[in-house]
Amino acid sequence: MSVTTKNEVLLQADKLTRRFGGLVANQDISVTLERQMIHVLLGPNGAGKSTCINMLSGDLPPSEGRIHYLGRDITALTAAQRSQVGIGRSYQRTNIFPQFTVLENVRLAAQSRRQQPWRLFSKAMEQKWALEKARACIEEAGLGKRVDWVSGVLSHGEQRQLEIAMVLATDAQVLLLDEPLAGMGSEESASMVEVLKRLRQTRGILLVEHDMDAVFAVADMITVMVNGQLLECGPPAQIKASVAVQQAYLGTEDSFHV
Ligand SMILES: Nc1ncnc2c1ncn2[C@@H]1O[C@H](COP(=O)(O)OP(=O)(O)OP(=O)(O)O)[C@@H](O)[C@H]1O
Numbered sequence: 001m002s003v004t005t006k007n008e009v010l011l012q013a014d015k016l017t018r019r020f021g022g023l024v025a026n027q028d029i030s031v032t033l034e035r036q037m038i039h040v041l042l043g044p045n046g047a048g049k050s051t052c053i054n055m056l057s058g059d060l061p062p063s064e065g066r067i068h069y070l071g072r073d074i075t076a077l078t079a080a081q082r083s084q085v086g087i088g089r090s091y092q093r094t095n096i097f098p099q100f101t102v103l104e105n106v107r108l109a110a111q112s113r114r115q116q117p118w119r120l121f122s123k124a125m126e127q128k129w130a131l132e133k134a135r136a137c138i139e140e141a142g143l144g145k146r147v148d149w150v151s152g153v154l155s156h157g158e159q160r161q162l163e164i165a166m167v168l169a170t171d172a173q174v175l176l177l178d179e180p181l182a183g184m185g186s187e188e189s190a191s192m193v194e195v196l197k198r199l200r201q202t203r204g205i206l207l208v209e210h211d212m213d214a215v216f217a218v219a220d221m222i223t224v225m226v227n228g229q230l231l232e233c234g235p236p237a238q239i240k241a242s243v244a245v246q247q248a249y250l251g252t253e254d255s256f257h258v
Pocket of ligand 1: 020023024025043044045046047048049050051052
């Protein structure tokens with residue numbers, strides 16, 4: 001059982017820089033994520049948002065800068081090690097076994113986190129624990145009515161919810177979500193927004209998202225990036241009113257009408 005403390009700093013990225021050859025994809029990006037906060041990374045295509053999330057998840061080492069989780073320097077940890085300490089990530093692509101049921105997928109995710117302690121438990125206890133945990137995570141992700149469905153027949157939005165349930169099953173305190181609303185219709189988006197609000201009650205969420213309605217419906221803090229640089233960071237009202245942010249979106253595919 002984890003203790004939840006409001007305003008507790010979960011993740012702190014300090015001056016992250018990432019270069020790909022001569023291209024600087026992120027330059028001196030600092031981001032703070034607190035518990036019970038949804039922090040959105042916003043920016044036009046190619047701004048460097050995925051690169052930033054990749055550095056936070058451990059999928060990509062930074063060229064410079066440090067990352068702390070609960071005060072501990074985790075810059076050198078791999079993605080698997082970060083998952084073990086409580087940093088969970090969902091990807092833009094789906095990552096599930098389509099032939100397995102929702103419950104089986106989430107149960108496997110729960111067990112993946114707990115390989116060592118099982119030596120202390122009987123097989124039956126392990127199964128019971130993992131199933132209970134999986135059911136709770138499925139419920140939290142808003143998929144309670146689909147527990148026994150084969151995952152491959154879920155709608156696109158439900159599959160994204162399943163991915164989130166799988167991340168929750170790893171006991172993640174930080175959720176790194178890359179475009180969780182991508183490809184969703186308005187009903188599915190509304191349902192995902194409700195899921196995000198519920199998850200915020202006990203965790204911290206760092207989100208990359210292009211859907212402005214959703215962003216302004218859930219964000220507590222927004223960091224705007226342009227060309228790998230941090231343009232502005234602040235609460236939604238500040239970002240909404242920012243002339244610099246509006247200018248950054250002029251002539252881009254994304255609209256900034258909010
Ligand atoms: N592995 C890589 N090798 C070389 N260049 C890369 C690599 N990954 C990203 N880039 C470049 O870094 C820059 C930032 O890309 P990134 O994907 O982080 O942007 P983004 O804000 O997530 O864009 P989008 O909204 O389109 O997903 C782009 O110019 C991209 O081409």
